[in-house]
Amino acid sequence: MLIKKIMNNSKESLNVWNELMQQLSTNEKCHEIIRMSPLAFARLCELLRETGCIQDNRNAIVEEQVAKFLYILAHNVKNRTISFFFHPYGETISRHFHEVVRAIISLEDQFVRQPNGVDVQKQIASRNIFYPYFKDCVGVIDETHVHVKVSKYDAPRYRGRKEYTTQNVMAACGFDIRFTYVLAGWEGTASDSRVIKNALVRDDNLVILNGKVYYLCLMSSFQLRMNVKLKLLDSCVQENIICLMWDICYEVD
Numbered sequence: 001m002l003i004k005k006i007m008n009n010s011k012e013s014l015n016v017w018n019e020l021m022q023q024l025s026t027n028e029k030c031h032e033i034i035r036m037s038p039l040a041f042a043r044l045c046e047l048l049r050e051t052g053c054i055q056d057n058r059n060a061i062v063e064e065q066v067a068k069f070l071y072i073l074a075h076n077v078k079n080r081t082i083s084f085f086f087h088p089y090g091e092t093i094s095r096h097f098h099e100v101v102r103a104i105i106s107l108e109d110q111f112v113r114q115p116n117g118v119d120v121q122k123q124i125a126s127r128n129i130f131y132p133y134f135k136d137c138v139g140v141i142d143e144t145h146v147h148v149k150v151s152k153y154d155a156p157r158y159r160g161r162k163e164y165t166t167q168n169v170m171a172a173c174g175f176d177i178r179f180t181y182v183l184a185g186w187e188g189t190a191s192d193s194r195v196i197k198n199a200l201v202r203d204d205n206l207v208i209l210n211g212k213v214y215y216l217c218l219m220s221s222f223q224l225r226m227n228v229k230l231k232l233l234d235s236c237v238q239e240n241i242i243c244l245m246w247d248i249c250y251e252v253d
Helices: 010-026 030-034 038-051 062-075 079-086 090-105 192-201
Strands: 137-147 166-173 179-187 213-219 225-236 241-251
Touching: 030 038, 030 062, 038 062, 038 090, 062 079, 062 090, 079 090, 137 192, 166 192, 179 192
Parallel strands: 137 213
Antiparallel strands: 137 166, 166 179, 213 225, 225 241
C-alpha cells in the first residue's frame, strides 16, 4: 500500500503517480483491491481528469483520489480505514470521494445510453437459439436491494425484505452486459412493479420503443427464476396512458 505523501512540487507528484501506477500494474491482487484491471483503472482516471471535475492538487493526484473512491465502494470501508493507508484527514477523504462521484456522474451520457432499437443486437443475431425469437428484445431489467444509511425516522420505509435498510435499485442492460438505464433512490419497501412504473413515466424515463421488449428477471421465494417479458403496446404521453402486456413464464435455474 502507498503511504500518503505531501506533494509540494510537480516532481514529487510525478513520483507518487509512478509509484501508484507501478503498484497497480504489478500487484496480482489489483482486481481484488479496486475491482478493475490496471488498464481499466488508468483509462478511468484519464476520462475523469478530462472532465475537469477532479484535478491533481498538492494533497492528492487524480489516481490516488480514484483509488480511494474505488476501495471504499469495493470493500464498504469507513474514512478512518482509508486514512490508515493514505494518511489524509477524514474530511479530505470525504471531499475526494464526492468529487469523484460528481465526475463519474458527468460521464453518464457518454456511457449509459438507451438502445435505439434499430438494429438487432449481435449477441442475439449471431445465435440461432435466440434469433429470431428474441429479435425485438433490446435488453434485460432486474432490481436489487442496496444497503443504505438513513435516519431513524426514515428507517421503517427502507427496511423491507432485508433485515437492514436498503434502497430498491432498478437497472437495465443490453446483451453486451453494458448498463443502459439505472434508477436508484426508491425505499426498500417499494415493490418492484411500483419502481418500474415510475421508471416509465418520470422525466428521465426508461424508453421502450413501440414493438420492442425488455426481459425482467425476478427471483421468487421458491428459488425459481421467473422471466417476465415486458412489452410496450402503446404509449400516449399526452394522456399519460401506458398499456403494458405481461407474458410470464417460469423456468427452474
